[in-house]
Amino acid sequence: MQDKKKEPWDQYGAYLHLDKILDAQRPWSNEAGKPAHDEMLFIIFHQVYELWFKQILFELDDVCARMSGKTLDDRDLLPVLKHLDRIVSIMRILVKQLDVLETMTNQDFTDFREYLKTASGFQSGQFRLIETRLGLRREDRLRVFHGQFDDNLCPASRKTIKETEQTPSLFDLVDRWLSRTPFIEKSGYKFWESYREAVYKILDERKKAANDNLDPEALKAELEAIDKNRKKFDGIFDPEEHKKGHWRMSWRALQAGLFITVYRNEPALQIPFRLLSLIMDIDELFALWRYRHALMTQRMVGFSMGTGGSAGYGYLMQTLEKHRIFTDLFGLSTYLIPQRALPPLPDEISGEMGYSYAKQR
Numbered sequence: 001m002q003d004k005k006k007e008p009w010d011q012y013g014a015y016l017h018l019d020k021i022l023d024a025q026r027p028w029s030n031e032a033g034k035p036a037h038d039e040m041l042f043i044i045f046h047q048v049y050e051l052w053f054k055q056i057l058f059e060l061d062d063v064c065a066r067m068s069g070k071t072l073d074d075r076d077l078l079p080v081l082k083h084l085d086r087i088v089s090i091m092r093i094l095v096k097q098l099d100v101l102e103t104m105t106n107q108d109f110t111d112f113r114e115y116l117k118t119a120s121g122f123q124s125g126q127f128r129l130i131e132t133r134l135g136l137r138r139e140d141r142l143r144v145f146h147g148q149f150d151d152n153l154c155p156a157s158r159k160t161i162k163e164t165e166q167t168p169s170l171f172d173l174v175d176r177w178l179s180r181t182p183f184i185e186k187s188g189y190k191f192w193e194s195y196r197e198a199v200y201k202i203l204d205e206r207k208k209a210a211n212d213n214l215d216p217e218a219l220k221a222e223l224e225a226i227d228k229n230r231k232k233f234d235g236i237f238d239p240e241e242h243k244k245g246h247w248r249m250s251w252r253a254l255q256a257g258l259f260i261t262v263y264r265n266e267p268a269l270q271i272p273f274r275l276l277s278l279i280m281d282i283d284e285l286f287a288l289w290r291y292r293h294a295l296m297t298q299r300m301v302g303f304s305m306g307t308g309g310s311a312g313y314g315y316l317m318q319t320l321e322k323h324r325i326f327t328d329l330f331g332l333s334t335y336l337i338p339q340r341a342l343p344p345l346p347d348e349i350s351g352e353m354g355y356s357y358a359k360q361r
């Protein structure tokens, strides 16, 4: 709200609370009487990150709220895309801006590292909340020496994370939304059956072409490759295999994810496809950030332990793989077949997925 008592030239500072923000950089090396020039950059850097984390959470909360209903209203799709897109743009900046911190040399960092005591990004409640909101589950996290990942967070952050764990994450909400995709089984059409037929048809054709054209040695290798491929597809088409838990995505969401991916040009699937792509962008950018942060850590402190008490570089590199959330969406690409082999959609289904004015033509 505008502060009427202030002079016009004070409004900018009042609106942004610059008195607080610009007074919040207090290098501990200064307080120890041994000022280290680069600590200012280090502090501002983390503060900027925390502000962006706040914005990411703000966008995520909105996306999750819009997706939490029994159905996702069509009119909510564009805001959902917009906010996910914004998260992607912020994430790109978060990765890129590490360039600035790397203008600090390892010796510069060493000059004030001891004054950080046990302070570490490890204790960033907002970072942990983003991970949880996106869908990183407690049981999937790497175990570190001090037990649970949130043991070293402040009580308020711990409480928020516990509460967030009780609500559906973005992963859960996307899964539910995908599971509701109406077109994969409709009016006698069953996407899964038609896709399975197309897959085995193309494998049979490949086998025939190999038998007709290859010499015995090449034929043996090709038949083995085809057999391997067939087994891979047998796995995805078998509901019993799915129950074994290789996928985090539900059985129906997995089918819908593939359906949207292969028929993405259908008008009704263009926005869903975009949504899935943005989620993959977020997952990929998170992994990129983790990788760059790990490399930067190694550059600054080699193989020393972190100030937060983890193994440092080794721990961070492990999170790169272990803390991915939407890997199943990437895994779907294992099961794509060439466009020419895709079964055309029945007219009725395809007609329903067009824009209505196109149908009237």
Ligand code: HEM
Binding pocket: 045, 046, 049, 050, 101, 109, 120, 121, 122, 123, 124, 127, 293, 296, 297, 300, 301, 305, 306, 307, 308, 309, 310, 311, 312, 313, 315, 316, 319
């Ligand atoms: C010289 C620069 C930096 C170094 C050497 C460094 C080092 C480390 C280390 C060793 C860890 C592992 C935990 C520990 O034992 O302390 C860690 C975790 C973390 N750091 Fe940094 N860091 C740096 C800059 C940053 C910046 C700018 C941010 C931005 C907020 C950040 C955010 C984090 C986060 C969120 C974690 C937790 C990662 C996880 O557990 O998955 N760090 N850092």
